[in-house]
Amino acid sequence: MSAPNCLRCLLQLRPSVALPRHLLVARSTAAIAIAWTAPFSTTTANNAKTGGGGSKDKTGGHIRAGKKIKLGKFKKNTTADRGKAPAPGERKAFRKKILLSNNNALPVPGLVDLTPEHMLDPQNAATVLSIPDAVVDQLRAVEAFKPTQCWGVFRKPSMLLRTETIDLMNRMKGAAKQKQTLRLVVTGDRITGKSMLLLQAMTHAFLNDWIVVNIPEGQELTTASTEYAAIPGSDPVRYMQQTYVLKLIQAIRKANEKVLSKLSTVQSHPELPQHIPVGSPLMQLANSAKEADNAWMIFQALWQELTARGRPPMLFALDGLSHIMKVSDYRSPAFELIHAHDLALVRLFVESLGGAGAFPNGGAVLAATSRGNSPRAPSMELALQQREAEQAKAADVPQPDPFFRGYDERVQAALRTVQVLKLSGISKLEARVLMEYWAASGILRTTVDESAVSEKWTLGGNGVVGEMERAALLTMRL
Amino acid sequence: MPPRLNLWPTCRALAFRTRPANQWSQPCIAARARSFADRTSNNNNNNNTTSSQWPEHRNADIAAGLPPSMLSKSTTPEEIDAAGFTSTENEKALSQLQLVTYGLNPFDPAVDGHKYGLPDLPLPSEMHMKHRYDPAIVQFTKLLMQDGKLSKAQRDMAIILNYLRSSPPPKINPARPLVPGSPPASHLPLDPVSYLTLAIDSVAPLIRIRAYKGLAGGGASLDVPMPLAARQRRRTAFQWILDAVNKKKSKGSGRTMFPHRVAEEIVAVVEGRSSVWDKRHIVHKLGTSARANLNHQAFRRR
Numbered sequence: 165m166s167a168p169n170c171l172r173c174l175l176q177l178r179p180s181v182a183l184p185r186h187l188l189v190a191r192s193t194a195a196i197a198i199a200w201t202a203p204f205s206t207t208t209a210n211n212a213k214t215g216g217g218g219s220k221d222k223t224g225g226h227i228r229a230g231k232k233i234k235l236g237k238f239k240k241n242t243t244a245d246r247g248k249a250p251a252p253g254e255r256k257a258f259r260k261k262i263l264l265s266n267n268n269a270l271p272v273p274g275l276v277d278l279t280p281e282h283m284l285d286p287q288n289a290a291t292v293l294s295i296p297d298a299v300v301d302q303l304r305a306v307e308a309f310k311p312t313q314c315w316g317v318f319r320k321p322s323m324l325l326r327t328e329t330i331d332l333m334n335r336m337k338g339a340a341k342q343k344q345t346l347r348l349v350v351t352g353d354r355i356t357g358k359s360m361l362l363l364q365a366m367t368h369a370f371l372n373d374w375i376v377v378n379i380p381e382g383q384e385l386t387t388a389s390t391e392y393a394a395i396p397g398s399d400p401v402r403y404m405q406q407t408y409v410l411k412l413i414q415a416i417r418k419a420n421e422k423v424l425s426k427l428s429t430v431q432s433h434p435e436l437p438q439h440i441p442v443g444s445p446l447m448q449l450a451n452s453a454k455e456a457d458n459a460w461m462i463f464q465a466l467w468q469e470l471t472a473r474g475r476p477p478m479l480f481a482l483d484g485l486s487h488i489m490k491v492s493d494y495r496s497p498a499f500e501l502i503h504a505h506d507l508a509l510v511r512l513f514v515e516s517l518g519g520a521g522a523f524p525n526g527g528a529v530l531a532a533t534s535r536g537n538s539p540r541a542p543s544m545e546l547a548l549q550q551r552e553a554e555q556a557k558a559a560d561v562p563q564p565d566p567f568f569r570g571y572d573e574r575v576q577a578a579l580r581t582v583q584v585l586k587l588s589g590i591s592k593l594e595a596r597v598l599m600e601y602w603a604a605s606g607i608l609r610t611t612v613d614e615s616a617v618s619e620k621w622t623l624g625g626n627g628v629v630g631e632m633e634r635a636a637l638l639t640m641r642l
Numbered sequence: 643m644p645p646r647l648n649l650w651p652t653c654r655a656l657a658f659r660t661r662p663a664n665q666w667s668q669p670c671i672a673a674r675a676r677s678f679a680d681r682t683s684n685n686n687n688n689n690n691t692t693s694s695q696w697p698e699h700r701n702a703d704i705a706a707g708l709p710p711s712m713l714s715k716s717t718t719p720e721e722i723d724a725a726g727f728t729s730t731e732n733e734k735a736l737s738q739l740q741l742v743t744y745g746l747n748p749f750d751p752a753v754d755g756h757k758y759g760l761p762d763l764p765l766p767s768e769m770h771m772k773h774r775y776d777p778a779i780v781q782f783t784k785l786l787m788q789d790g791k792l793s794k795a796q797r798d799m800a801i802i803l804n805y806l807r808s809s810p811p812p813k814i815n816p817a818r819p820l821v822p823g824s825p826p827a828s829h830l831p832l833d834p835v836s837y838l839t840l841a842i843d844s845v846a847p848l849i850r851i852r853a854y855k856g857l858a859g860g861g862a863s864l865d866v867p868m869p870l871a872a873r874q875r876r877r878t879a880f881q882w883i884l885d886a887v888n889k890k891k892s893k894g895s896g897r898t899m900f901p902h903r904v905a906e907e908i909v910a911v912v913e914g915r916s917s918v919w920d921k922r923h924i925v926h927k928l929g930t931s932a933r934a935n936l937n938h939q940a941f942r943r944r
Contacts, residue, residue, distance in 0.1 A: 247891055258894025266808040268831040316808055606832050607807075614744040615758040638800045640775050640783065641768070642807075642835055 262309045263316030264300065270606040271319050280371040283325065283333040283364070290594040292601040294322035295367060302370045305419035307380035308363045314633050318605050323364060324598050324629075326590055332361065333368045336528045340374070340477040343526040347517050349485060349579070351548055352587030354535040355630020361587065362481050362532050369479040374527065375420050375470055377412070379513065382484035383537070384408065386504045388493035395460070395508060402508045403494065409509060410459035413466065417450040423476055424450060430472050433465040440465075460508065467512070471523055478527035480516050485531040486541040488514065489575045505574050518578040531582075543572040547579035552586060589627025592617060598629070599636065608636050778839045778876060785880050786904070798901040805905035806834035815914030820844040830912070841911045845882070845918045846875035849929040857940055864938060867929035882918045883907050 277296045282288050295303070300321055303309060315321050332348070339346035350358045362378075369376045384390060390408045394401050417424065427446040438452045446469055453462040470478060482488070492504040504510050515521040516529045523529075533548070546564055553561040564571055590598070596617045602608035610616050624632030738748035746759050767773045775783075779799060787795035811827045814820065821843045830837040849867040857864035870878065887903045894902070910916040 250891075250893055254893065255895040258899070259896035263808070267810065268807060317804065618758075638797075638804060640779050640796055640799050640803065642803055642833075 260311050262304070262311055264304075264309065264321050265315075265319060266317055267319070268606075269317065269319040270604065272322070272601060272604040275320070275322060275601075278367065278371065280368070283330065283368050283371070284337060286327075286330055288325050289327045289330050290325070290591070290597045292322050292324050292597055294320045296371075299367055299370045302376070302419045303363065303366060306366065306376055306378035306415050308366050308378060310359055313360070314637055317607055317637060322601065323360065323367075324590070324594060324601075325364075326357070326361075326594055328585065328587060329361060329364050332365060332585060336365060336368060336479075337372075339528060340372075340526040343524065345516070345519070345522045345526065346528040346530075346583070347519055347581070348528065348530055348583045348585055349517075349548060349551075350530065350532040350585050350587060351552075352533075352535075353628065355628060355633075356587040356589065357629045358532040358534070358587055359483050360629075361585075362483055362530055365528065365530055366479060366481060369477075369528075370419075372477075373423050374476055375416075375423055375478045377416055377470075377478065377480045378419075379412070379482040379509075382482055382487035382510075382534075385507060385510055386487050386490070386492035386494070388495075391456070392494055392507070394497075400506070401496070402506055402511065403502060404460035404508045406456040406459045409463045410453055410456045412509075413450055413453045413459060413463055416466070417447065421447070427469075427475065429469055430474075431465075431468060433468075436461060436465055463509075471521075471525070473524050475525045477525050478523050479530065480513060480523075480527070481530045481532075482513055483532045484534040484538065486533060486538040486544055489541045489544040489578070490539055490572070503574065505578070514578045517582060519581050541572075541575065542568065542570050543575035544579060546571070547576050548584050551579065551582060551584045555584060589621075589625065590629055590632075591627065592621055595621045595624075595627055595632065598632070602636060609642060776835050776839070778842070779835060781873065781876060782838065782842070782880050785877065785884065797897075798904070801898055801901035802905045802908070803834040803838065805902055806837045806908065807831050809905070809909055812909055812912040814912065818844075818914030818919055820912065827912075837912070838908060841908045842876050842879045842883070845911050845916070845922050846870075846879035847922050847925045848875065849925065850874075850878070851925065851928050851932060854940070857938065858935075864935050864940075865928065865932040866935050866938075866941070867932050879918070879922075882921050883911065883916075886917055 272292075275292065275294050278293045278299070282293055309315060309321075335346055335348075350361050352358055366376050366378060379385065385405065385408065390405050392403045392405050395404050424446045428443050429440060429446060429449060430442060432442050433440055433449075436452070437458055440449050440452065446466075449462065449466055449469065453459050469475075488504045488510045490504055491501045492507060492510075494502040494507070496502055505514050512521070513529070513531075516523070517531055533544075546562060549562045596612065599608060599612045599617055599620060603610070603612045620632050620636050621627050623635040624630075741748040744758065750759070761769070768775075783795050783799045784792070786798055809831060811831055814827050820840060824840050824844075825833070825836065830840070847870065849869055851865050852868045853863040853865050855863045883904070887900075887907050890903055890907070892899055892903065907916060907918075911918055
């Protein structure tokens with residue numbers, strides 16, 4: 165080990181050159197002066213005054229630096245300068261980008277646009293039909309398309325009508341006719357088409373001039389990624405998410421412009437900052453939401469107007485149910501975690517799904533579970549299994565595990581009366597129709613015969629649509 | 643050691659036959675053949691009753707992938723009786739029709755007993771599990787691979803191919819000619835495998851420069867051009883492309899970002915915008931100047 169100070173200096177007891185001149189008057193005082201000014205100091209201040217000794221490095225002449233190990237001496241600097249970094253939000257925008265058409269794909273002959281009647285007729289099960297352009301814009305506005313779906317490969321957004329689709333559309337129509345609310349949870353294995361079924365329900369609603377309110381991802385509301393604030397005067401305390409609600413109002417306005425432009429307000433809303441008299445167009449109310457500050461108040465007024473008597477039926481949909489059936493990541497002022505059902509917007513959905521806030525004009529409240537990205541929600545899973553068993557009139561309904569403490573009573577109460585639609589694989593006939601559509605688009609380059617259909621159907625885990633897409637479209641064997 | 647005395651080997655010579663050996667001598671038609679999932683008891687126990695015949699039909703129908711609506715319509719035993727379907731000729735005709743719906747010739751001897759017929763021999767190479775992908779694609783995928791994660795690399799390659807087939811047809815630069823005999827640009831997007839192979843083959847260098855240390859005298863190395871095999875050429879070209887990709891700025895995030903950058907570079911190669919073309923040019927130029935070194939003393943045959 166090397167000494168921090170130069171031994172030669174210590175032996176000669178030579179005052180450092182750094183010593184100020186006025187302290188060198190008497191030899192007797194030198195020792196004190198030395199002690200006082202710390203002549204062997206390694207401070208950079210002294211070093212700077214003396215001009216750094218005779219050594220090349222700037223650590224000082226008489227200071228022997230320890231052996232320094234230079235790490236990574238032979239490592240090349242591989243990080244090249246890549247210019248300007250992407251702007252905030254740009255990277256996420258790339259990730260969430262949705263392409264809906266591919267001009268290289270062939271136009272499919274005989275492909276017709278959907279009409280309201282198409283989705284109700286059982287004869288149309290196992291047919292592929294395309295979505296009209298106006299509806300595509302509306303669906304885009306409510307963010308019904310997901311980036312993981314294969315829209316960008318085909319010429320025009322088209323979808324397969326499954327037997328479950330026709331079934332659900334008929335139930336929605338029946339409920340709206342009787343001014344009742346269909347409350348249903350779509351569940352099923354991974355990539356069996358749950359979000360797609362929600363999209364089809366929204367398409368049906370848009371085609372029939374319903375009002376559509378869609379929450380595209382439940383997790384955006386509960387992962388503490390958007391602003392929140394306590395609603396003043398609420399007891400027990402509820403929380404509003406103004407920024408998200410503002411975005412939601414804008415989506416509602418954009419998607420439902422055709423319907424909303426014909427409607428006008430029937431109630432006065434004195435609590436709103438902007439005066440909106442009775443009888444003014446509903447678009448004016450929706451347009452008054454410009455800033456996040458009063459967005460929640462305007463949303464409440466809009467909701468009252470939309471659920472007033474004499475309005476068209478409404479579809480309220482949410483994807484990723486398990487995210488709102490748990491304790492959220494938000495914290496109260498006392499730093500306790502907030503239950504998701506205490507967030508006002510989530511509460512509105514949960515009450516509608518649970519049957520507390522029925523729509524007087526009829527409609528549907530649909531939720532879809534997600535298997536790819538979902539936190540474990542034991543109460544929700546149990547409740548859905550129970551409802552499924554009850555619907556099937558099974559002899560043994562699943563019972564809660566008596567040795568498990570993680571159940572949530574609020575979740576069980578919310579899901580006590582919902583209907584459950586469980587999706588699984590498509591039939592071989594539907595698979596054949598779908599593959600014929602792929603082949604007609606020039607995307608699947610094989611003959612679609614019985615063996616090809618059977619192969620993909622089997623590779624896709626007995627007709628799980630997403631797996632079939634992976635096996636046929638997203639493969640290296642094209 | 644003396645061999646052990648045992649009676650059992652003699653039993654092998656005995657033959658116990660409880661049923662006639664040629665049970666399947668009659669030609670059996672595919673749709674009537676029992677599949678593994680069917681119940682065996684129906685066939686054995688009550689073979690004569692009409693009720694045993696309708697599950698067989700049903701199984702055949704399910705195997706044919708008919709929709710349940712059509713299933714329920716045609717296969718109740720009463721209706722079958724009423725239509726006189728129970729005779730063997732009718733069954734045979736029905737199953738032959740079934741084969742026609744599969745797209746098979748019912749009178750073809752190869753079809754008999756096989757649900758989808760026999761494959762044509764010799765089997766095409768892509769029917770082999772280990773050769774199911776295009777060889778060039780397999781090579782590129784393994785070059786994409788990091789840390790031995792092949793399935794991740796395969797997904798990346800699938801995304802690259804999907805990007806190529808959804809991007810507009812490339813505008814080919816006449817100054818950067820592609821491999822002769824390449825299809826027109828408008829045909830490329832719908833055949834992404836040949837699009838990718840064409841791009842790589844077009845920028846692939848013909849040679850590499852090998853430096854012989856000290857051969858030039860005075861410690862200087864002697865540069866000599868060496869020809870490359872087709873696989874080596876592709877490898878070099880794809881690694882150049884990956885180098886160019888790593889130098890590019892990432893515009894997004896998520897797992898599709900890297901394959902998208904690679905795909906953009908491949909489009910750039912076909913359109914003649916990529917810097918990989920310059921690399922190829924430099925190597926070829928060096929090779930042209932270094933070919934004089936092939937006459938060096940060291941390489942002459944004695």
